[in-house]
Amino acid sequence: xxxxxxxxxxxxxxxxxxxxxxxxxxxxxxxxxxxxxxxxxxxxxxxxxxxxxxxxxxxxxxxxxxxxxxxxxxxxxxxxxxxxxxxxxxxxxxxxxxxxxxxxxxxxxxxxxxxxxxxxxxxxxxxxxxxxxxxxxxxxxxxxxxxxxxxxxxxxxxxxxxxxxxxxxxxxxxxxxxxxxxxxxxxx
Numbered sequence: 001x002x003x004x005x006x007x008x009x010x011x012x013x014x015x016x017x018x019x020x021x022x023x024x025x026x027x028x029x030x031x032x033x034x035x036x037x038x039x040x041x042x043x044x045x046x047x048x049x050x051x052x053x054x055x056x057x058x059x060x061x062x063x064x065x066x067x068x069x070x071x072x073x074x075x076x077x078x079x080x081x082x083x084x085x086x087x088x089x090x091x092x093x094x095x096x097x098x099x100x101x102x103x104x105x106x107x108x109x110x111x112x113x114x115x116x117x118x119x120x121x122x123x124x125x126x127x128x129x130x131x132x133x134x135x136x137x138x139x140x141x142x143x144x145x146x147x148x149x150x151x152x153x154x155x156x157x158x159x160x161x162x163x164x165x166x167x168x169x170x171x172x173x174x175x176x177x178x179x180x181x182x183x184x185x186x187x188x
Contacts, residue, residue: 030144033116033153038072038082049108049135051081052101056128058145059097067121069094069148071104073132076113076159081106094125111137116155119148130155 053071069087074080083104087093093100112132119125125148131141148154 052133054131056099058126058128061096061126065123065125070118073115075109079109113159114157116153
């Protein structure tokens with residue numbers, strides 16, 4: 001009887017662990033930003049900070065692009081950094097199998113949790129990843145490995161997923177303790 005209860009408990013715990021893992025990986029895919037507004041830049045921090053942004057272009061991207069590429073990124077508190085033009089076809093920016101690093105200044109932000117790229121033009125472009133280093137947070141890398149659609153802000157918003165993931169883990173721990181309590185009540 002006790003063995004059956006323990007096996008049932010392990011099955012329940014492993015099933016809830018799998019559901020948390022699946023929800024995390026699904027939220028890590030780039031998507032079009034339906035309601036993203038680049039004009040909303042919160043200027044509550046008086047200072048200006050510098051960010052190092054390294055963008056790697058996929059080897060399956062066109063050899064070069066003449067498309068205009070912009071970036072916007074920020075934190076969960078509304079601090080947004082925006083660079084309207086990163087591209088420079090004359091210098092070979094965004095060639096396939098290459099990496100380009102940009103120094104971008106903007107409002108001081110906390111941990112960067114979202115990034116969107118915007119592409120206009122007809123050449124096409126496939127970024128591999130975007131890595132952002134800031135003074136006030138740990139470096140963060142967003143993995144695209146897909147073409148950026150034309151005339152659309154496209155990327156990641158993980159600002160809310162961090163809190164929802166922690167609440168899912170808390171719920172999972174609560175469930176484990178409930179099951180353990182149930183098992184121990186029969187044992188004692």
